Amino acid sequence: MPWAERDAAAHVAVPTAVSDKYSRGVLGVVTGSSAYPGAAVLGVEAAARTGIGMIRYLGDATEPVLARRPEVVSAPGRVQAWLIGSGTDSQDLGLLAALFSDALASAEPVIADAGALESVALAPRRGVIVTPHFRELARMLAAGGTRVDVADIAADPGRWAVRAANRLGVTVLLKGATTWIAEPDGPQLSVSIAPPWTATAGAGDVLGGILGALLATNAATAVEPGMPARLAASAAVIHGLAASIASRGGPITALDIAERVPDAVRRLLSSESG
Ligand SMILES: NC(=O)C1=CN([C@@H]2O[C@H](COP(=O)(O)OP(=O)(O)OC[C@H]3O[C@@H](n4cnc5c(N)ncnc54)[C@H](OP(=O)(O)O)[C@@H]3O)[C@@H](O)[C@H]2O)[C@@H](O)CC1
Numbered sequence: 129m130p131w132a133e134r135d136a137a138a139h140v141a142v143p144t145a146v147s148d149k150y151s152r153g154v155l156g157v158v159t160g161s162s163a164y165p166g167a168a169v170l171g172v173e174a175a176a177r178t179g180i181g182m183i184r185y186l187g188d189a190t191e192p193v194l195a196r197r198p199e200v201v202s203a204p205g206r207v208q209a210w211l212i213g214s215g216t217d218s219q220d221l222g223l224l225a226a227l228f229s230d231a232l233a234s235a236e237p238v239i240a241d242a243g244a245l246e247s248v249a250l251a252p253r254r255g256v257i258v259t260p261h262f263r264e265l266a267r268m269l270a271a272g273g274t275r276v277d278v279a280d281i282a283a284d285p286g287r288w289a290v291r292a293a294n295r296l297g298v299t300v301l302l303k304g305a306t307t308w309i310a311e312p313d314g315p316q317l318s319v320s321i322a323p324p325w326t327a328t329a330g331a332g333d334v335l336g337g338i339l340g341a342l343l344a345t346n347a348a349t350a351v352e353p354g355m356p357a358r359l360a361a362s363a364a365v366i367h368g369l370a371a372s373i374a375s376r377g378g379p380i381t382a383l384d385i386a387e388r389v390p391d392a393v394r395r396l397l398s399s400e401s402g
């Protein structure tokens with residue numbers, strides 16, 4: 129089922145007069161590495177611009193993240209959701225492996241990307257959303273014993289998203305020109321609003337940050353049946369809309385998308401109230 133702007137608008141948590149930074153939601157972030165520090169900067173930038181109470185950044189790229197976003201806290205503490213894995217390599221995790229395991233063993237919802245995908249294959253649970261592209265999904269399925277060519281996934285991504293969700297037991301957001309979302313025994317959703325200019329390095333890291341903010345700010349309902357898929361699809365709508373606003377028919381960078389996220393959220397909220 130296509131997920132539309134009005135559907136996404138209903139999943140933006142708008143602060144009220146009684147909100148504070150903790151009641152709005154805190155996102156714990158374990159992303160980035162010495163090889164890929166930029167992925168951490170992009171995800172944190174996108175989460176901050178989606179609207180969130182606070183971000184705790186606990187990965188290996190604290191310096192560039194704080195240089196871009198001094199609002200970010202690098203002290204450990206309580207969080208309402210986790211974003212793990214963007215900009216990391218599953219073969220070279222070092223101390224990050226323990227942080228991934230802790231997040232996956234916690235009760236909070238988790239978004240797992242890139243280098244954290246294989247950790248999920250070993251410890252799947254409800255409340256986990258994985259955000260692979262086609263190659264990453266093929267690798268995840270292979271780790272679980274299902275061999276599939278990337279070309280087969282590309283030929284029928286919607287079906288593979290559903291199959292993977294059921295086989296892996298987690299919500300799958302499969303990235304591409306159309307983004308497919310499937311929850312085990314739950315909704316199957318799709319979003320196709322991003323312009324092809326979105327196919328640029330780091331755009332997926334930005335999507336992870338947007339989804340992280342939506343999970344943390346909807347923490348009370350985020351793991352109810354159907355909600356992981358709806359929140360994931362809403363993040364894809366905000367991402368695609370921000371990319372369209374940034375692009376206006378021309379080229380964009382991943383950071384351009386993150387910077388236009390407030391405009392995308394504003395547009396969703398104004399269309400909902402109008
Ligand atoms: N700014 C940042 O910090 C960013 C960080 N990022 C982070 O990078 C990490 C890895 O993510 P990824 O998606 O690249 O990983 P993956 O699926 O293993 O792809 C490898 C495949 O690509 C192919 N390939 C490579 N070069 C190619 C070429 N020129 N032309 C054609 N093919 C080429 C290569 O093929 P091969 O060379 O082996 O034939 C192989 O199959 C991940 O942690 C992510 O978060 C990104 O988000 C970007 C921004």
Ligand SMILES: Nc1ncnc2c1ncn2[C@@H]1O[C@H](COP(=O)(O)OP(=O)(O)O)[C@@H](O)[C@H]1O
Pocket residue numbers: 260261303304305306307322323324325326327328329330331332333334335367
């Ligand atoms: N042809 C396309 N048209 C629209 N969006 C695309 C297209 N190709 C990729 N995307 C989007 O761009 C992002 C790419 O993410 P990803 O593959 O993880 O790249 P990276 O790892 O460099 O961030 C995803 O959100 C995906 O849905």
